Amino acid sequence: MSRSEHPVTETDTQYLAHALEQARAGRAEGGIPIGAALIVDGEVIAVGRNQRVQRGSAIHHGETNCLENAGRLPASTYRRAIMVTTLSPCDMCTGAILLYGIPRVVIGENRTFRGGEDLLRSRGVEVVVLDDPACAQVMSDFIAAEPALWNEDIGE
Amino acid sequence: MSRSEHPVTETDTQYLAHALEQARAGRAEGGIPIGAALIVDGEVIAVGRNQRVQRGSAIHHGETNCLENAGRLPASTYRRAIMVTTLSPCDMCTGAILLYGIPRVVIGENRTFRGGEDLLRSRGVEVVVLDDPACAQVMSDFIAAEPALWNEDIGE
Numbered sequence: 001m002s003r004s005e006h007p008v009t010e011t012d013t014q015y016l017a018h019a020l021e022q023a024r025a026g027r028a029e030g031g032i033p034i035g036a037a038l039i040v041d042g043e044v045i046a047v048g049r050n051q052r053v054q055r056g057s058a059i060h061h062g063e064t065n066c067l068e069n070a071g072r073l074p075a076s077t078y079r080r081a082i083m084v085t086t087l088s089p090c091d092m093c094t095g096a097i098l099l100y101g102i103p104r105v106v107i108g109e110n111r112t113f114r115g116g117e118d119l120l121r122s123r124g125v126e127v128v129v130l131d132d133p134a135c136a137q138v139m140s141d142f143i144a145a146e147p148a149l150w151n152e153d154i155g156e
Numbered sequence: 157m158s159r160s161e162h163p164v165t166e167t168d169t170q171y172l173a174h175a176l177e178q179a180r181a182g183r184a185e186g187g188i189p190i191g192a193a194l195i196v197d198g199e200v201i202a203v204g205r206n207q208r209v210q211r212g213s214a215i216h217h218g219e220t221n222c223l224e225n226a227g228r229l230p231a232s233t234y235r236r237a238i239m240v241t242t243l244s245p246c247d248m249c250t251g252a253i254l255l256y257g258i259p260r261v262v263i264g265e266n267r268t269f270r271g272g273e274d275l276l277r278s279r280g281v282e283v284v285v286l287d288d289p290a291c292a293q294v295m296s297d298f299i300a301a302e303p304a305l306w307n308e309d310i311g312e
Contacts, residue, residue: 056228059220059252067214075311095251095272096215100311116251119275155231155256 008128012106015039015084016130019108022049022062023086023138029054032153033138034062038070039082046070052153062086063093067100078102086135088115090154098123108135112143113154164284168262171195171240172286175264178205178218179242179294185210188309189294190218194226195238202226208309218242219249223256234258242291244271246310254279264291268299269310
C-alpha cells in the first residue's frame with residue numbers, strides 16, 4: 001500500500017529490498033539501521049548505509065554514504081537516477097538529493113521520522129512513500145533500544 | 157563591509173581566515189577551493205575543505221568535510237556553534253547545517269554562487285555574508301580555469 005499520490009511500480013519494492021539489506025547490515029555492525037540504494041536506468045549502481053557508529057561519521061547517512069559510494073558522476077546520470085532509502089531523508093540528505101537534481105525518491109517509511117519530503121516536492125522531486133512495515137520495524141526496534149544514538153544522528 | 161542585516165563582529169573576519177586558508181590549500185592540491193571552519197565558544201574546533209578531486213568525493217564539500225573532521229558531537233555543541241564557509245552553502249551543506257541546528261553561518265561571499273541562504277534564514281539561522289574580495293577572487297579564478305569541475309560539484 002502506498003501513501004503517495006504517485007503510482008508505485010513493482011520495481012520500487014524490489015529496489016527497497018537493497019536499501020533494507022543495507023539497513024540490516026548496519027544494525028548487525030552495531031550501527032544505525034538506515035540504508036539506501038541509487039538506481040540508474042533500472043540498475044543498482046551503488047548502495048550505502050549510515051556510518052555514524054562504524055566510522056564515527058557525522059555526514060555518512062544512508063543516502064550520503066550511497067552517493068559517496070557511487071563516486072563522481074556527471075549531472076546527466078543523477079538526472080535519471082532514483083534514490084531509494086529505508087527512511088524519510090533528513091535535512092542533509094534532502095539537500096544532497098536536491099544538489100544533484102535526483103528527480104525521484106522512494107522512501108521505505110516515514111512513521112518513525114519525517115524529514116524533508118515537503119521541500120523535495122516543492123522543488124519538483126517525485127516522492128514515493130512505500131510505508132513498508134519491515135523498514136518501520138527495523139527503525140522502531142532500533143530507536144527503542146538506542147534512543148540517545150538515534151537522537152545524536154538527527155541532531156537532537 | 158557587510159551585505160547582511162546582522163552586525164559583523166571582528167571575530168567573523170578572523171574566523172574566515174581559517175576557512176580561506178583551507179580553500180587555498182585545496183586549490184594547491186588541485187581541488188575545488190572552498191573551505192570551512194567550525195567555531196565553538198570562540199575556538200576553531202575543526203576545519204575542512206572540498207574533497208571532490210582529492211578523495212573523488214561527492215559529499216565532502218567544505219562544510220560537510222569540516223563537520224566530518226569535527227567528529228561526533230552532542231547536539232548541545234552544535235547549538236552553540238558557528239559554521240564559517242568561504243562560499244554560500246549548497247543545498248547539501250545547507251541541509252547539514254539545518255540537521256545539526258547550527259544557529260549561525262558566516263559566509264565569505266555569495267557572488268560566484270548563491271546556495272540555501274533563504275532556507276537557512278526561514279528556519280531561524282542567522283546568516284552573515286561578509287562579501288570578502290579574497291574569497292570571491294579565489295572562486296572566480298577557479299571557475300574560469302575549471303568550469304566543468306565546478307559544474308560537477310554543484311550538480312550542473
